[in-house]
Structures are given as C-alpha cells and as structure tokens.
Amino acid sequence: MRHNKAVNNKYNQDKFPDSKGHFGLYGGRYVGETLMPALLELDEAYNKIVPDPGFQDEFKRLLRNYAGRPTPLFYAKRLSEHLDGAFIYLKREDLLHTGAHKINNTLGQALLARRMGKKKLIAETGAGQHGVATATAAALFGMECRVFMGTEDIQRQSANVQRMKLLGAEVIPVTSGTMTLKDAMNEAMRFWVEAVRDTFYVIGSVAGPHPYPVMVRQFQRVIGNETREQILRRTGGLPAVLIACVGGGSNAMGLFYAFMDDPLEMIGVEAAGKGIETGKHAATLGQGTVGVLHGSKSYLLQDENGQIKEAHSIAPGLDYPGVGPEHSLLKDFKRIQYVAIDDEQALEAFHALCVLEGIIPALESSHAVAWAMIEAKRRPKNEIIVVNLSGRGDKDLGIVSAYNK
C-alpha cells in the first residue's frame, strides 16, 4: 500500500459545501423534480432549526442522557503491546445505545423531523445499525418508521431485523439488484418520491443529495470533538494518525472533522472484500471513478458506460459502491488517505480485539482496527493512533461463525 507521509494539505472547511451543496466537483442535488421541493424545504429547515440553541440543547441532552455520550476513549494496552508499536486508542462508539455511532445522526434527524412537523420516518440500512437507530428514535418520539433492507442483509444481519421489529418499525425487504445497501437506498428513494409530502427520509451516512452530507456530518462531528478534548486532556498532545472505516463515510467524517486543521494524518479504510484484484470489493475511493448515484456526485464503482457495479464486503455496512461526496473532495485534496482491508484481514482484527481487549467489534469497525494493526507496527513507539470503533459486533456473530466453517 502506498503511504503518504507528508499529508497536511489545508482543507478550508468553511468553503465547502457551497449554497447548492457542492463540495468542489462533488455533491449537489441530482434527484427528480418531485423530490426537489422537499430537499429545498429540508435545507431551509436545517439551516434555521439546527443552529437554534433550543435544538442544540435538546440534541445534546439526548446524546448524553439517552444515547450515552460522551463515549470513552480507551487505551488498548494489550493490543498495542502485542503489536509492539505505536499506542492504539479506541473511540468507543460501540458503547452507545443501539451499539453504533449511527444513533448520533438519527437522533439529530428525528428531532429535526419533529420540528418540521413530520411524523413518519423512512430509512435504508445495510448492517441494520442505522435501521435500528432510526427505529429507536422513532419509538422515542412516537413516530412511524419503515426501514428498507436488502434480503441478503436481512439474512446476514437477522438480529438487527428482530430488534427493528421489536422497536415497532416495519422492515421492508428489498429483492431488487444486489439485495444489499445500494438497492435498499434505491427502494427508500422510490418510496420517498411517493410519500414525500408527509415523510422524512433519514439517510444513514454522509451521502445522498444536499443537505444530507453536511447535515449528517454535523450530527456526527461530536465524535471528533470529544476525542480531541479527551486525547489532549489525557496525553497532552495530539495523535499522529486517525483511522476510521468508510462505508458511506459518516463515522470517519465524524471523527476526522474536528482535526481537519491539525498536523496529523487521517486514514479512511474501505473494504477490499475478497481482494481488490478479484473485482469483488467496495473500495470506492481507491478504485472508483466519478459519477452520480443516489442524488450526489462522488466516486463510484461503475463501468465505462456509467452502470453501477456490484460491491462486495463481509461487512454489510461497507458493502456499497458509492461514498459521501466530501470524502471524494478530501481524497483529491490528499487530506485523507484511503486504503483498503480485505475480509480475511478484518476477521483477524475482529478476533484479535476479542481476545486481547475483551471487545467484540462490528465487522465494519474491524476494518479500521486491521489497518491500525498494520500502522502501529511501522510507526515510532511514542506515536498515538486513534481508531474509531464505530460499532459493536453482536450483530455479526452469524457471519463470523459461518466464515469459520
């Protein structure tokens, strides 16, 4: 893997996105006319309501008293010593209510939906974590909730399907295309076109049309804000590198954003699936080309005719041929470096964290841990690596045991 040591390109956060949601070449609003008025309304509501102190107070209170923030920053001593390299710290988003960072975003969006007078929520989900987090917010606020999920994911993440149902959500199986996250999002968008007048679409990552990429980033940036304060307080200095997995890119953006102006490296870890060379992967930023999918322009896995290719990953939350538009710009800026970890490496990291730290990580997060294990060994021993442990792995026990057979 290439490794760019001198990563410190200034990314002027205030410049992006522009008023139409463009991050340079990327982002925007590429949707049918039926949805345009709804996106314009959402943009206006987002800009008016979210900065309001009353909203911020309520949001922060929910994050603290309901979701369980702040989450700990944990020094993974045995893992670090085992690797005999740099210090590895884990940002424990897995300890949040519902078991992943996704709840930060769904609480924010559901609060906004409520203030906009919308009582019905819809969501797409891959790993089921965003679906569970949306169903949870809906139950908390007494809203109706429908979650679209590919049948392949329904099968491999069945625990989360049960959770969504218990929480009162309707899980709608999606049988089109690859029957994974991409098609769940297609189907959610189709449903939204019909129900747009009274339904709020809760998108689960920094993807989709404007204002979703900027809105989801704003709701997730609490991860980095806390981490920055915690690491400075605990160690008196900044980490050398931040590492997070990238599906759509929300947990990565959430961790990285607070550090954008700091002199440190950031690494986004995509899924190499069965291996980049096999073509069965989800390394969108590493291997993709620019195009338009799900309402925004970004890197995509596609053929030369602009048809979207199938993605592959053992981690359903990373199994997506697109990525958030701001990541595309940050890749071009070389502010963030994007690498890839394959299924086997992710599983090794999964098991390592289980036995060395007593933490069962989500397979998505295991990709970040796997890269941290590589990175720790080749860095000076006094450097600090912070890994976003975006979720817990209870949902993945079926996949892991099936793989071992």
Add this chain to the structure above:
Amino acid sequence: MNRIDKTFETLRQKKEKALVGFITAGDPNISDSFSIIKAMCKSGLDILELGVSFSDPTADGPAIQRSSARALKDGINLRAVLEITGRLRQETSMPIILFSYYNPIYAYGAKAFYKDALAAGADGVLVVDLPPEESDEMTSQWSGNELALIRLIAPTTPLKRMAQIAQSASGFIYLVSKTGVTGSEGLDTEDIKDKIELLRSATRLPICVGFGISTADDVAAIASVADGVVIGSAFERLIEDNLNNPDLASILANKVNEFKKATKIKDSVTL
C-alpha cells in the same frame, strides 16, 4: 421549424393531441427492440421517448426497472441507444427524445453526447435526475442549442418554481401526474386539470402529462385537458407479458393504435 414544434403544430391543425410513447431501448433485447419501436412509430405514435437504461433507476417502478434490466443484460449502453436512434431516423421523421438518468450521459461526456445525439437524429433529451439547479454543467458543454431540454414539473412543484423551470425548458413540458415512481396507479384527472391551468399561466410550451396512464380511457381523459399523453409502463408491461411471443411487434403496434384513437376526441379543448 424543428421536428417537435412541427409535430405539435400539425396536431393542432388536425385537432389531435400528441401520443408520446416511452420505450426502453434494447428491451427485450437489442435486435427485437428496433423492430418493435419501428412498428410503434408506424402505428400512430407522435413522439418517441427512447429510454436509456441505468442500473439504478430510482425514479422508476417495477415495470421499467425490469425492462432496463433486460436491456442491460443484452448489453445496451448509451452508444448503442444512439445507434438505434440513427437507424430509426432513417425510418421516421417523428421527434425522438432521449430519456435518461444523468450518470450514463456523464460517463459518455456531455459534449460528445450533444454532438452524437444530434448526429443520430435525436431532437431532445430529458434527464430525470438533473434538476435545473444542476443542469448547467451539462448544457454548458453543448456546442449549440439544437437539442431540446425537456423539463419535468412535479405535483410538488410550487407555482413560482414552475415558472422558473418553464423558462429554461424547450420543446414541451413534461407534467408528472402524481407523486411516485413510474407506473404507479391512481390517476386524478381533476387534479391534473387544475395543475395544467396553473402551468398554462407560466408557459406557452405544450404540456404533456405522464405517469400512471395505462388505459385508453385514461388517455382520452388526459387528452381532453393536455397537449400530449405519455405512456411508458403500460408498453413495458405488454413487452414483459409477451416475451416469447413472435407477434410482439404487432401487439405493441395495435396498442399504440388504440391509444392514438383516444387522443382524437371531439370535444377536446383547442390549444
């Protein structure tokens, strides 16, 4: 006068409304598709909308999703659609509108697309997921304005926005009859009538109505208030129901004929 304007002018004189047919190029396969479309063109269609398949058609219902999948399976792509366009142009002088999602055009290159689409004999393009807010990036690469940019007006579009959209539109306006994807049911003719009246205050372009129109009665009802009626999913369902039927082309031709009759109604509001 260009082919689109000429078509509406001729129809006006004949006191008919336009029958606009959407068909996925390459469905059920590339070679049969050409003969089906040709037969439809010779059976009373006034304007052809040639669908460019995309792997992830988020604005389309199941019928057009499956038709796109069939076409893609047979290797359709934008280049092949332009080839079909060129061959159809040898056979007919009716307006041909390319109906696409943006990504296939983006991958092809907007500049080359403009040049090649015109050379093939296309008259216009409708890009479903390219709203006015984003369309400059495409049209700014066009070397002229001979390709009509057909715009959508939705049931959710407020009046002020209707006027803005109409300003940058050409050819005709495509009025989406209801919220939802293509092929959904529940046509509300009264509601459409009100929308058309509103829209007429914002534009002098012909107004064609589409989404959810599937029977000759629907066509007659819409034709009494609009300048054109767009049929898509109904044709695709017919293809799907007759995939192995050797008479597929004549079945579609007959359907076109039936719909066309419904656009010639006595008490139609003159344009």
